[in-house]
Amino acid sequence: MAEAENTLAVFIDFENLALGFKHSKEDFDFHRVLERLVEKGKVIVKVAYADWSRYAKYKQQLHEAAIELIEIPKRSMTGKNSADIHLSVDAMDLCYSKAHIDTFVIVSGDSDFSPLVSKLKANGKRVIGLGMKDSTSTLLSDNCDEFIFYETLGKQERITAPGVRDIPKEKREVFELLFDTIAGLIRENKEILWSSMVKDTMKRKRPAFSERAYGYRTFSDLLEDAQKQGFIDLRTDPTSGTYVVVGFTKGTRG
Incomplete structure (x- = not known):
């Protein structure tokens, strides 16, 4: 929960x-x-x-x-x-x-x-x-x-990852927003990064944000793509069945 x-x-x-x-x-x-x-x-x-x-x-x-x-x-x-x-x-x-x-x-x-x-x-x-x-x-x-x-404010080193520059510009934007949001929630010492928490924070940062604008049917699809690209690690909560962001992969740094 x-x-x-x-x-x-x-x-x-x-x-x-x-x-x-x-x-x-x-x-x-x-x-x-x-x-x-x-x-x-x-x-x-x-x-x-x-x-x-x-x-x-x-x-x-x-x-x-x-x-x-x-x-x-x-x-x-x-x-x-x-x-x-x-x-x-x-x-x-x-x-x-x-x-x-x-x-x-x-x-x-x-x-x-x-x-x-x-x-x-x-x-x-x-x-x-x-x-x-x-x-x-x-x-x-x-x-x-x-x-x-x-x-x-704004002085934190941006999260980077090998291969992020190879992503098309329109998707690079959403990945950078995702990385910035996850890094911020980690900085706030959130114990569990629920996918809904990540999305809500992204929308507060960019009220017009919608994963559909970047070609994703659901927010879970966006997270799965970020994991597939090797940027983040995910796990599935056994009770709710929803994704939890474990953190950045070792190749992704800030």
Whole structure:
């Protein structure tokens, strides 16, 4: 039987992220964040807080990622905004009203969110933090169940295998997505990689994914082809009769 799927709520203190990017040579790419988070479960809430008049260039990519943008006007006297208060109130409201959400992701490095993290954990929630190295307080990162530095996203060496370049381009794409997904689930320490879990994660990474678009009648056919090509090992669960991905073959490396 497949293990229960985690459900995630993501709260983004965008101004703190922008502070971390102030001296960076690259622009913020939220798709890199989502690529990692969907390996952890189903993201059902995505909210970002900022004075968006200052960050208009990021609004398009955030809208494309279906993120709700909450406008936090700057206070005329102090020059600060109340994003941390709004974010904390909304997170706790969701904590109490939506029991099915088991994981909260706080995208910020601000130590002011440490009490929020403690409160969420006290209510039985798992808390993941994500932020820039230069703008993250150790008080926050050490208090989270897990903390991810943005700079590490997408830096993992891609899984390669002998012969993968000989596969037609249209199928090479789906194999690369499959490899990336399996590697991510292994990184998340999933005990059993059920075929349904692998497919669901692939669809979260690429919502338009369908094995039929690559010439496979079923997802099992795709897995069987990957095994036949010598990229992955499979076994059949004796109870359900469904495939379980054992892992990569020795010739496939990351």
